Amino acid sequence: MVFKKHPEVVISTDNFDFKELFDANYPMVFRHLMLIMGERAAAEDLAQETFIKLYEKPPKEFTNLTGWLIRVSTNLAYNYLRGEKNRKKRESVGEPTGESFEEDFLRSSEALEARRALELLDEKHRTCLILKFSGFSYDEIAGITGINKKSVGKTLARAQEKFRRVYERKREHVL
Amino acid sequence: MCYDEGTLQAYLDRELPGRKRWEIEAHIATCSRCAGLVARLQDASLLTDVGLTVLLREINKQGSSTEAAWAWTRLTRDERFGAPADTKGVYTMLSSRLKIALVPLAAAVAVAVALSFAPVRTAMADFLNVFRVDKVNTITITEKDISELRKATNNGGNVDIKNFGKIETSGFGRHAPQETTLDGAKKAADFKLKLPENIEGAGAPHFSAIQGTSTSLTLDVEKANGIIKSFGGKSLLPAGLDGKKFTMTTSAAIMANYPRENATPITIVQSKSPEFVFPAGVDPNVVRDVLLSLPILPDGIRQQLEKINDWQHTLPIPAVEGYTKTEQVKVNGADGVFMTTDKVRNKRINGNNANTLIWQNNGIVYGISGENMGLAQAQAIAASMK
Numbered sequence: 001m002v003f004k005k006h007p008e009v010v011i012s013t014d015n016f017d018f019k020e021l022f023d024a025n026y027p028m029v030f031r032h033l034m035l036i037m038g039e040r041a042a043a044e045d046l047a048q049e050t051f052i053k054l055y056e057k058p059p060k061e062f063t064n065l066t067g068w069l070i071r072v073s074t075n076l077a078y079n080y081l082r083g084e085k086n087r088k089k090r091e092s093v094g095e096p097t098g099e100s101f102e103e104d105f106l107r108s109s110e111a112l113e114a115r116r117a118l119e120l121l122d123e124k125h126r127t128c129l130i131l132k133f134s135g136f137s138y139d140e141i142a143g144i145t146g147i148n149k150k151s152v153g154k155t156l157a158r159a160q161e162k163f164r165r166v167y168e169r170k171r172e173h174v175l
Numbered sequence: 176m177c178y179d180e181g182t183l184q185a186y187l188d189r190e191l192p193g194r195k196r197w198e199i200e201a202h203i204a205t206c207s208r209c210a211g212l213v214a215r216l217q218d219a220s221l222l223t224d225v226g227l228t229v230l231l232r233e234i235n236k237q238g239s240s241t242e243a244a245w246a247w248t249r250l251t252r253d254e255r256f257g258a259p260a261d262t263k264g265v266y267t268m269l270s271s272r273l274k275i276a277l278v279p280l281a282a283a284v285a286v287a288v289a290l291s292f293a294p295v296r297t298a299m300a301d302f303l304n305v306f307r308v309d310k311v312n313t314i315t316i317t318e319k320d321i322s323e324l325r326k327a328t329n330n331g332g333n334v335d336i337k338n339f340g341k342i343e344t345s346g347f348g349r350h351a352p353q354e355t356t357l358d359g360a361k362k363a364a365d366f367k368l369k370l371p372e373n374i375e376g377a378g379a380p381h382f383s384a385i386q387g388t389s390t391s392l393t394l395d396v397e398k399a400n401g402i403i404k405s406f407g408g409k410s411l412l413p414a415g416l417d418g419k420k421f422t423m424t425t426s427a428a429i430m431a432n433y434p435r436e437n438a439t440p441i442t443i444v445q446s447k448s449p450e451f452v453f454p455a456g457v458d459p460n461v462v463r464d465v466l467l468s469l470p471i472l473p474d475g476i477r478q479q480l481e482k483i484n485d486w487q488h489t490l491p492i493p494a495v496e497g498y499t500k501t502e503q504v505k506v507n508g509a510d511g512v513f514m515t516t517d518k519v520r521n522k523r524i525n526g527n528n529a530n531t532l533i534w535q536n537n538g539i540v541y542g543i544s545g546e547n548m549g550l551a552q553a554q555a556i557a558a559s560m561k
Contacts, residue, residue: 026241034234041418044239048248055252111233114226133227138190154181160219167226
């Protein structure tokens with residue numbers, strides 16, 4: 001199995017340099033997970049887990065390694081968040097529950113409002129928004145999320161509108 | 176013909192082929208509805224970008240060290256894939272955290288805690304409740320060590336573990352042994368109990384169970400380093416440990432007391448080895464080194480702890496020189512430690528002077544203890560346990 005890392009470099013996936021791939025891609029995966037989850041320790045854990053999965057079961061081709069890493073880490077993140085939500089529900093019966101994020105690190109109140117606005121989006125909307133912000137094309141967003149490429153525009157429009165509504169309100173409140 | 180918001184969003188994001196773009200541009204110029212919709216979409220896009228940029232800037236400020244992340248990832252990889260086949264696949268999401276049977280914290284804290292209050296505990300129940308291990312190893316502690324340690328902890332202020340971060344515990348409600356029946360003991364134990372058919376000169380056993388516990392410490396590095404500094408510690412915990420959660424879980428310990436006519440009972444204690452869960456991203460060696468470099472640890476103890484190679488699985492049993500003699504022995508083929516006490520002196524600090532045999536087998540730690548019990552008798556009891 002071969003893949004093109006850079007157009008001119010061809011590397012076999014049989015003995016790829018794990019460390020090299022890690023160094024080149026870890027910051028991106030960590031950032032992505034931080035945007036989705038906002039919880040640093042969990043983001044670090046899951047970024048690590050993503051690369052362990054890469055090591056254990058690399059994709060057949062590395063032509064779209066970025067897309068693979070983002071897809072795997074996104075799935076891990078939502079699995080984790082769903083688990084946390086259930087856990088919290090179990091632990092505090094009767095109390096209102098929602099995803100809660102580790103917000104201590106958000107020193108800027110504006111960042112905190114952005115975080116909260118993101119929290120209110122469902123998985124599909126949140127992921128699309130983050131992916132677009134990170135510079136992925138509609139094609140790539142469709143590939144990562146499994147959404148039909150034709151629906152990406154609509155999904156983004158709705159997600160941004162929802163985000164805007166919450167964020168604007170909170171921001172006005174703060175500023 | 177008007178366009179839906181999805182198409183207009185794609186238009187804004189330059190995701191449409193040239194011809195389609197021109198068509199839309201021409202349409203917007205003449206359609207106020209679509210022009211208004213585009214303006215609104217643009218607005219929302221812009222504000223979303225602002226919000227996420229603010230958030231990302233905050234995230235980048237906090238950045239995660241790729242180098243550190245690599246170190247943990249490699250460790251995890253080696254642990255999972257370098258490990259024997261039968262341990263693969265037991266890791267769930269949460270156990271991307273390293274599971275280590277026993278850690279340096281235990282080693283250093285064991286000694287520090289055990290010695291920070293007067294009686295050095297040789298009662299096995301106390302040990303088993305706190306640590307369980309694959310191996311046992313003794314550390315000789317002199318009276319001078321004890322007084323040094325006590326002086327250091329008195330001068331250094333509060334060594335209460337609560338000052339190192341947030342503590343969460345469970346299972347401590349019924350810390351004291353609860354009396355139970357044989358069936359109750361079997362139920363309470365999460366492993367197969369092993370008992371001798373009978374012990375010569377002793378009656379039928381009474382059982383009690385000590386509940387398993389779980390303690391987590393979410394480290395507050397700033398506070399912890401403050402305490403380390405107050406002890407004159409030079410090497411500090413790395414900032415990356417801040418907010419990391421360390422968990423120690425112990426399983427139920429079962430005690431069987433065999434009454435004797437003219438002596439205190441013979442006690443058999445058994446429990447599963449404790450599990451120490453280190454968070455991902457924490458190099459246990461770093462923590463161990465910091466703890467071992469604490470100046471409150473007397474040199475003699477430090478050197479002995481440093482010499483334990485397999486420290487992750489070894490329980491250091493403090494044996495006080497002059498009070499307790501220890502001997503490495505074989506128990507059913509496994510390594511064990513037999514501890515005998517200087518009757519007169521030990522009675523003074525411990526309130527009892529039982530001899531004790533401790534060993535480990537298949538993840539379970541066993542101890543037999545009894546006044547005037549000889550090694551041969553203890554080994555015979557151990558051999559008859561089924």
